[in-house]
Amino acid sequence: MDKRKMLVKKCTKNVLQLLCEQFLEILHGVENEKKRIWVRSWLDRRNSHGVSNLLLKELAEEDTHEFTNCMRMDPTKFEILLNKVHQKIQRSNTIMREAIPARVKLQVTLSYLATGNSYRNLQQSFRVSRAAISKFIPEVCDAIYEALGDFIKVIIILGTMLNTTGQGHSSFFGSQERLNDAVSEFSGQTRSIHPERFIRQLDVYFENVPMSADQQLISAQRRLSGNARLWYDSLIPTPPSYDDFRILFRQRFWSAATQRKTRNEVFRPFQYTRYDGLATHAMQWISGAKYLSPPIDPIDLVSTIIQHYPIPLSMALRGRGLRDTNELLAVLTEFEESTSFCEPRQEDHRPHHNNIQPNQQNERRAQDNRQGYRGGYNRGQQPRNQPAATAAPPINQLNVSGNEEASRQ
Secondary structure, eight states: OOOHHHHHHHHHHHHHHHHHHHHHHOOOOOOOOOOOSSOHHHHHHHHSSSTTTTTHHHHHOOOHHOOOOHHSOOHHHHHHHHHHHHHHHHOOOSSSSSOOHHHHHHHHHHHHHHOOOOOHHHHHTOOOHHHHHHHHHHHHHHHHHTTTGGGGOOEEETTTTESSSSSSSSHHHHHHHHHHSSOOOOOTTTTTTTTHHHHHHHHHHHHHHOOOOOOHHHHHHBBBBBBHHHHHHHHHSSSSHHHHHHHHHHHSOOOOHHHHHHHHHHSSSSOOOOOOOOOHHHHHHHEEEEEOOOOOOOHHHHHHHHSSHHHHHHHHHHTOOOSHHHHHHHHHHHHHSSSSGGOOOGGGOOOOOTSSHHHHHHHHHHHHHHHOOTTTTTOOOOOOOOOOOOSSSOOOOOOSSSSSSSOOO
């Protein structure tokens, strides 16, 4: 029993000795550890060696022109702005350190906005830490915006709708800067932008940006280019107002004769060629017929565009019972992804003869469209001067409903 007590005391003594040694090592390390620097010494000499109290102070008293180049305003206006934002950006001093003066904050912010210098350069010039600069620059900008809110006009763009904040209207020259974003440029070619759509964009723009009649005419003229600009320059006399310009513009680029010609072209069958995608061909004609007056009924337009395609494809489209152009485009996209309508024709691999005129090629292409794709929709007759195929590859056919049937040999 005594031996056991002696062993316990010895072990306890050894453990306490080890703990005391480790504790002393920790205390010795803490004493030797370097103290953390709260403020760098050269930053703390801001009031005596900073740009604010040296260079800028001298420029404000001796060279106001150079001060204006640095701050983008003269000393008098700077003092007025400082008085407006002083209460919002000035902080109270603490027992740990003094707060950055509001004058220094405003000078750093204006220098950053005027020159775009990095935070490191501003830190070295004004002797203000980068962390502080990145924190107070947004605060100073918000304070300037609130102090000068009555003198700032902001244009808000929502699509092609332009509105101005405040009771006053935006200036004519300021609105011209937004004209390019609201109205597309018209060169006289329908493929770039439809003439009726161009007029509607101008109407919406002028409804939301009030202008005089002369200013509206100048704005419309600036969005013309190419043949459209040549047409406007040839007008004698020049239209006196935008309303007269709109009438003359429609008579030239979207007259009744032009609409009648477009309507006749839409109703002409078998216009699809292999060089256009199925859905792309339909979208081009739908966009062209969109602005006809009177408009084509959606069901009639779908039925008319279906006639552009070869007979097997038009039969498959009619079997779907399409009611509007959106359903038509969806089905055409589905057909484009199907292998049945992506098989190339055998005629596409034949060499073109130089003695065939372009008109004869167009007639041959139209005849092929009427008979259907040879090798795509049905095999038909083999081309002349070519050996007959020993075995036709399996192809997927579409029935009247548009669903794929089983492959057949």
